[in-house]
Structures are given as structure tokens and as C-alpha cells.
Amino acid sequence: MNKIPSKLHVWAMSAGEIPFVMATERLPGYERLTARWSSDQHRAASARQDTRYLLGGDEAHQPLGFVILQPFGDVHEGTKIKRIAVAQPNQGIGRRLLAATFEWVFREPDVDRIWLDVFAHNTRAIAAYQAVGMTVDGTLRRAYVMPDGRRVDRLMMSILRDEWISGGAR
Numbered sequence: 001m002n003k004i005p006s007k008l009h010v011w012a013m014s015a016g017e018i019p020f021v022m023a024t025e026r027l028p029g030y031e032r033l034t035a036r037w038s039s040d041q042h043r044a045a046s047a048r049q050d051t052r053y054l055l056g057g058d059e060a061h062q063p064l065g066f067v068i069l070q071p072f073g074d075v076h077e078g079t080k081i082k083r084i085a086v087a088q089p090n091q092g093i094g095r096r097l098l099a100a101t102f103e104w105v106f107r108e109p110d111v112d113r114i115w116l117d118v119f120a121h122n123t124r125a126i127a128a129y130q131a132v133g134m135t136v137d138g139t140l141r142r143a144y145v146m147p148d149g150r151r152v153d154r155l156m157m158s159i160l161r162d163e164w165i166s167g168g169a170r
């Protein structure tokens with residue numbers, strides 16, 4: 001296993017990197033934490049005008065995780081983190097990837113808000129989101145059907161540009 005850098009770099013994903021995204025979202029246990037798309041679904045999503053795929057990793061562009069932003073820069077809602085996943089969980093990579101993503105997104109002058117929804121049972125992710133300054137905006141009750149048919153709650157979380165600039169946890 002390679003040494004994990006203290007600060008991650010983010011870059012726009014190329015079509016050739018879709019297999020990394022698919023492998024990461026299919027890691028054992030992730031079926032309870034994130035959705036999974038086919039290669040065709042990822043290709044279609046990455047071609048959309050309102051979507052950005054970012055990979056995060058070291059200076060040599062060895063990916064450690066990915067973020068899908070969709071929609072990107074909506075004038076009302078801001079930018080949504082549609083999906084985020086790391087290849088080596090429980091090592092702080094998610095927090096670093098979020099921080100690098102916030103830096104990348106907030107370079108856009110018109111983006112004032114980054115938001116996401118997370119399964120309420122995903123306490124590890126919620127803690128990572130709070131560690132980088134995101135706050136809970138509310139709960140979408142029983143708003144997702146899991147593969148086994150159970151309905152689960154999703155929490156809405158966000159961070160505003162001025163909160164990040166004034167010292168969102170980094």
C-alpha cells in the first residue's frame with residue numbers, strides 16, 4: 001500500500017478512469033453506503049454539461065478516491081456532491097478528498113454552496129462531512145429504497161463558501 005499524502009490533489013476524470021470509479025463504488029460494504037452505476041451510466045453522466053467527475057490522489061495522479069458533482073453550479077442550490085467514495089476507507093482520505101474538492105469547487109466565483117445527502121446510518125461519512133465544516137440541514141425521511149427493499153432516511157448537509165473561507169475545518 002502506498003503512503004497516503006497529507007493533502008490530496010484533484011483532477012478531472014478521463015473516460016479511461018471510469019474503471020477505477022466503478023471498482024471503488026463496488027468495494028465490499030459500499031452497497032449499503034452508495035449507489036453503483038454501470039460503465040454506460042458513468043459515461044452518460046460524465047458527458048452531461050452539469051456534471052463534473054473529480055479524482056483525488058497524489059501528485060503522480062494515482063487515484064485514491066472520486067467525487068461526482070451533479071449538478072455543478074446550480075444558481076439556486078449550488079453544487080451537489082452526488083457521490084464520493086475512497087478506495088482505502090478509514091484512513092482519512094475522505095476528509096482530504098472533501099477539502100480538496102471544496103477548494104476546487106469554490107474557485108468558481110458563482111458557486112456559493114456545496115451540498116449532499118447521506119444515508120442516516122452512514123455515521124462514518126457524516127463524521128467526515130462534519131469534520132470539514134458541513135452542517136446538517138435536515139432529514140429526508142424514508143427517502144431511499146435499499147437493494148433489500150428497506151426504506152432509509154437521508155440527511156441533507158451543506159457548507160457555504162464564506163464558511164469554508166473563514167476556516168471550515170481543514
